[in-house]
Amino acid sequence: ANSSADDINLWKNSTLNKILQRGELRVGMEPGYMPFEMKDKKGRIIGYDVDMAKKMAKEMGVKLKLVPTAWDGIIAGLLTNKYDIIMSGMTITQQRNLKINFADPYVVVGQTIMIRKELAGKIKSAADLDKPEYTVVSKLGVTGEIATRKFFKNAKIITFETESDAVSEVLNGKADGVVYDQPYNIVFMSDKGKDKLVHLDTPLTYEPLGWAIRKGDPDFLNWLNNFLRQMKGDKVVDFHGKLNEKWLRD
Ligand code: ARG
Incomplete structure (x- = not known):
């Protein structure tokens, strides 16, 4: 004591x-x-x-x-x-x-995925996106990166210094999906992502x-x-x- x-x-x-x-x-x-x-x-x-x-x-x-x-x-x-x-x-x-x-x-919170709108319907889950022809991005050193490496064994993975750089990559069509915290993605979808991205909003992590x-x-x-x-x-x-x-x- x-x-x-x-x-x-x-x-x-x-x-x-x-x-x-x-x-x-x-x-x-x-x-x-x-x-x-x-x-x-x-x-x-x-x-x-x-x-x-x-x-x-x-x-x-x-x-x-x-x-x-x-x-x-x-x-x-x-x-x-x-x-x-x-x-x-x-x-x-x-x-x-x-x-x-x-x-x-x-x-x-949990990690969710935002994908290019063109992939809507075709991609409904992380597993659908985990193909060699797809590129998935996230941010360096966050839990989004950990989840990306855990759930994507076949897709190409690229990480960025900031979340906004990662998301931009999907917005401008250079990547197919981004993995990040659900609250961020919700806010993003209500603004810049509207009509451009689709949110697969079932959390992958706790x-x-x-x-x-x-x-x-x-x-x-x-x-x-x-x-x-x-x-x-x-x-x-x-x-x-x-x-x-x-x-x-x-
Ligand atoms: N929740 C995630 C993590 O802890 C992302 C947090 C990022 N926070 C920030 N202020 N940029 O890895």
Whole structure:
């Protein structure tokens, strides 16, 4: 059991304590993942995670600083203390969880496929698309890439640095399908993908999304999980309710 001196040290070193001392919460995220974090026409970062981060900072009584970060290196940035928390639609995978801790999931999503409209009817599932004559794209280093490699053993696979580059490839007919998180695909279909792509919207995977922090910080984790429980109870976090109304209007 911990002695009370250990507990005091734990709290002294807690990221939560440091946030309070600093008067600022620093949140790492990669904008581009609709509707969780993306840029509006004026270049401001908006989205579901941003709303949650604002609420979080408000409850802590501190200022909020968003730290835009490339996906590649987003975990390294947390480990080297460039920010206090990752709020970036990150799937809780067992491999990531070996390096970082996650608060409880705030929503569960899955990978879905958007295909060229011309293939509608002919392609109804991942298996239909898994043929050598087809090219499937995804984004490097995300769970979409993992699912693509798992479900496509015969099709050609190409990965891109950003989700928008991957989707563009299908829009301009250079690839046949793109595998990515269902919420992104829903938003995309309601806008740029309309009349151009077809959404095979049955999820291929089970993916809880969670906010990530450094390991060894029970005080911060406890605060986050209780904050999240309250947000859920107050229906602020409600993927099929308010989130849907605000960010997934279609
Ligand atoms: N859920 C997927 C993953 O964790 C994609 C998240 C991408 N997030 C972002 N902000 N670009 O791999």
